[in-house]
Amino acid sequence: MRKEKFSFNVKEFKKMKEPNDSGSNLTRYIMYIELKSLLNNEKNILEWMETNPRFQNTNTSVGKAIEHSLEDDPTSFHLYNKGILFAADDVVFNNIENKVEITFKNEKINGNIDGGHTLYIILEKLKDNPDLEGYVFVEIFTGDRLEEFIIDLSESRNLSMKVTMESLIEQRDEYDGFKNLITKEAWSDFVYYQMFENKKFPNKTINIRDIIAVTNVFNLSLFQIGTFPIHSYSGKGVSQTKFFNKYSDEGDSKKIQEAPLIYSNIFPKIFELYEEIEKTLYSNIDINQKKWAISVGKAEAKKVVNYTTFTKTKLKNNLIVHKGILFPILSSFRSLIDYNTEGSKFIWKNEVDPIEIFKKVKSELLNIIVDSDKRSPETIGKDKTLWRVLEKEVKLHMLETNS
Structure with a gap:
């Protein structure tokens, strides 16, 4: 089991505890991550995609729409794109520097859950234009319930393009x-x-x-x-x-x-x-x-x-x-x-x-x-x-x- 940390520049960081009194420490974090800061973590963050039930195919209508939105008005991209969802082992916010540090530890339950196309397309665009100005909405879950929660979360979020049964079965290791x-x-x-x-x-x-x-x-x-x-x-x-x-x-x-x-x-x-x-x-x-x-x-x-x-x-x-x-x-x-x-x-x-x-x-x-x-x-x-x-x-x- 490897452990990896990623640091991003953020704005409007919010922490939200589970509202139900269930004794769980399940926590949701929402924020806007600066596009440019994603590039510094490009290589390693794409290695944490196992939690996403499908490979990223940017040639689909969904992929093309994301690409066009980013090209047409990158400064408003965070308003029109649904964003990226991660599950992490830990999240630490530095309110002095406006930076967030995300820790991934277990490939089965930590990593990208939804918005893989968005992440991939942003990183591709940053290769051509490393100074691309703009933000992307990011949501992160942490907590001891992730293992039981992760597959249902993945299935419910991946609805913009229906995920095949094969992808979901594979995610549960049932093949x-x-x-x-x-x-x-x-x-x-x-x-x-x-x-x-x-x-x-x-x-x-x-x-x-x-x-x-x-x-x-x-x-x-x-x-x-x-x-x-x-x-x-x-x-x-x-x-x-x-x-x-x-x-x-x-x-x-x-x-x-x-x-x-x-x-x-x-x-x-x-x-x-x-x-x-x-x-x-x-x-x-x-x-x-x-x-x-x-x-x-x-x-x-x-x-x-x-x-x-x-x-x-x-x-x-x-x-x-x-x-x-x-x-x-x-x-x-x-x-x-x-x-x-x-x-x-x-x-x-x-x-x-x-x-x-x-x-x-x-x-x-x-x-x-x-x-x-x-x-x-x-x-x-x-x-x-x-x-x-x-x-x-x-x-x-x-x-x-x-x-």
């Missing part, structure tokens, strides 16, 4: 269980967990909710055999919510963090199977299948995708497997899953390799889809009957193999 599984995979660096994180780091192309949607396909507790995880294709946000609702226990973050361990025995093969479908479903196909694949591929014609989702392996052909086709096929292998009650984890039945099974049945699975005479991948992805027939085909193959 940690998934992270423990993902970090073992070669593609872990491509996954992002917060709003705008993929804008700041363009190599991050996989949203964590896409990971959850894929694993939900094989969760027999969420979807028993005979019911189908269509939300994994059609509504990834709904799919994520379904998982967290299933395993949450009145805000018990530890239980949520441990829940993904149920996938630990099957996680790597699930994503190997996903990639195998992407890479090989349309390889070595007959003329009729190829004609059909090209026709449904038109829906994706505007997207230049020549690599797989997770490992970014280059595709050998330009035939894209639409998610509306991929997910029903992926789901058909749920019949290879069992639940080990002793270890409280999902396992592959008889240690079967789903990749080898896919290689043997992929032509039949593709024929089922082609023969369904459905030309829209979106329709295929939402057709329960088709999901059921595909699953039965895999079951039938396993019965014949084991007989």
